[in-house]
Amino acid sequence: xxxxxxxxxxxxxxxxxxxxxxxxxxxxxxxxxxxxxxxxxxxxxxxxxxxxxxxxxxxxxxxxxxxxxxxxxxxxxxxxxxxxxxxxxxxxxxxxxxxxxxxxxxxxxxxxxxxxxxxxxxxxxxxxxxxxxxxxxxxxxxxxxxxxxxxxxxxxxxxxx
Numbered sequence: 001x002x003x004x005x006x007x008x009x010x011x012x013x014x015x016x017x018x019x020x021x022x023x024x025x026x027x028x029x030x031x032x033x034x035x036x037x038x039x040x041x042x043x044x045x046x047x048x049x050x051x052x053x054x055x056x057x058x059x060x061x062x063x064x065x066x067x068x069x070x071x072x073x074x075x076x077x078x079x080x081x082x083x084x085x086x087x088x089x090x091x092x093x094x095x096x097x098x099x100x101x102x103x104x105x106x107x108x109x110x111x112x113x114x115x116x117x118x119x120x121x122x123x124x125x126x127x128x129x130x131x132x133x134x135x136x137x138x139x140x141x142x143x144x145x146x147x148x149x150x151x152x153x154x155x156x157x158x159x160x161x
Contacts, residue, residue: 039125041105043160047075047122047130053140055132060085068120071132071140072107075122081160091117094158102157108145110153117155 039045050071053062060070069087076083084090091109102108108129110119121131127145143150 039104041103043075043079043081044104044122044124044130046078047071047140048124048142050075050140051130051142053132055135055138055140057135066132066140068132072120072122076160083160087120088115088117090120091156091158094160097157097159099157103159105160107158107160109155109158110150111155112153119153123157 050062050066053071054065055067056065057067058070059065059067060074062074066074069085069090072087072090073083073085084093087109090107094107097103097106102123104123104125106123108121108123109117110121111117112119119131119133121129121143123129123145124142128142129145130140130142132140133143145151145154
């Protein structure tokens with residue numbers, strides 16, 4: 001058997017592996033949140049710049065880290081909008097938004113511990129929101145409102161003013 005015939009299966013396998021690797025790279029290119037989710041909302045764009053900041057309960061600064069309401073409060077303070085410190089108090093203080101009228105920058109609330117407004121994030125667009133979820137995830141990240149967990153625990157949206 002000539003050497004070229006022996007190499008043919010190897011070349012085919014190499015080609016398939018190369019295509020799979022390249023396809024994997026293409027599919028992950030949308031994970032860059034700043035490019036993928038850029039909006040006209042300065043609050044959302046600033047929030048996106050904080051993706052990856054550490055989750056630290058009780059904190060509200062890029063230097064020390066964030067919990068969920070500390071993250072939201074910090075983002076809006078930079079925009080000149082002063083919000084209450086807790087997610088419950090934010091929900092109580094802000095006007096409700098119909099589920100079909102949520103815009104980038106609106107706050108989305110969840111019941112994560114038996115209380116209606118125990119978690120908060122900032123709506124980005126395309127059913128995505130950015131938040132500081134927990135010690136378990138350890139950082140500010142983008143999640144989908146279509147995720148089963150977040151759908152089950154969703155309690156409403158509010159619009160900062």
